[in-house]
Amino acid sequence: MTNVYFLGTGGAFSAGHRSNLALLIESGEFRMLVETGPVIMHQLTRTGIQVMDIEHVFISHAHGDHALGFPMFALNRLGIDASAPAFHVYASAGAIASLKALWEIAYTGFDIQRLNIHWHPLPDQESRQTRLTARIILQTAPVPHPPNTPTLGARWDFEDGPSIAFITDTYPNDTTVTLAQGCDLLIHEASFSATLQPGYDANVHFHSTAQQAGEIARQAGAKRLALVHLGPMIGRHPDVLIEEARAGTDLEVFVLDDGGLLQIKKSG
Ligand SMILES: [Zn+2]
Incomplete structure (x- = not known):
């Protein structure tokens, strides 16, 4: 069983009502935090x-809504004397440079090179498979997020x-x-709703509607x-968004509140 905690579900x-998007994916001893927005420590504490x-x-x-909390997460994760076991950060090279800059601004004089962080820069122009553990592979690929913000989609494949x-x-x-081909769970953004915001062109704002997310899933x-x-x-x-994404099909659609948990098994 793999657990997905929806720490924050907003944009x-x-x-x-909803805090910035953040997830925690957990399978046995494996835990991966996805996004570190400004309130990440509060979300984890809850x-x-x-x-x-x-x-x-x-x-x-x-x-900012995906990265601004990174210095606080890193500080807490490394412990008071930075003696805690290392942790691994996976992001595009550009995003890693931004995370390091955020640290420098937040804690001037504490050299990040000396911190126990393993950086894993991922390409922002092509897809890449990275083995996280003996039984988990992370696949990443660039998705368009104009104007000019390298953004990675991700997929985790758990052996068995x-x-x-x-x-x-x-x-x-x-x-x-x-990237999402045949996956057991697609977690997709819906910044807008075609039902609640008719006439709103999500493409102009570089985001998706619940309807579009449903089409992509199908x-x-x-x-x-x-x-x-x-x-x-x-x-x-949530009920409107679920209806909109399902579009009369039997697609199983979830809209969780902050702090919600989905337990996902491999579909037979
Ligand atoms: Zn965002």
Whole structure:
């Protein structure tokens, strides 16, 4: 069984109901934090998950709602004398440069080179497979997020377990369909709603609607869809978003509240 904690399910404009998007993927001893937005420490505290138990971090891109909490996560993760076991950070080279710069601004004089962090720069122009453990492979690929923000989609394949794809801050594209092909769970952004915001052109804002996320899930043959990065105008209407994404099909669609948990098995 693989657990996906939805630490935060909102987008950048998160005042009120939902906090910035963050996930924790857990399988046995393996724990990977996905995104470190400004309130990441609060989100983790609420779940009771110990920061020291998180060995892996993935960050899709360097925008503030996905990255601004990184210095605080790193500080807490490394411990008071930076003596805690190392942790691994997977992101594009550009995003890693931004994370290091955030650290320098937050803690001037504490040389990040001396911190116990293993950086894993991933290409932002092509896909890449990275082995995380003996039984888990991370696949990443660039998805469009204009203007000019290198952004990675991700997929985790667990040996004898499920496959989980994660796509945020982008509009419908072929890379997403390839990355999510046949996965057990697609976690896809829905910044907008075609039902609640008719006439709103998500493409113009470089994001997706719940309807588009549903179409992508069907094109990819994903077994389940979870909608995240919900815009402030739509996040209080999960039933509408689920209907919109299903579009009359039997696709299983989830809209969880912050702190929600999905347990995913490999589909038979
Ligand atoms: Zn975002």
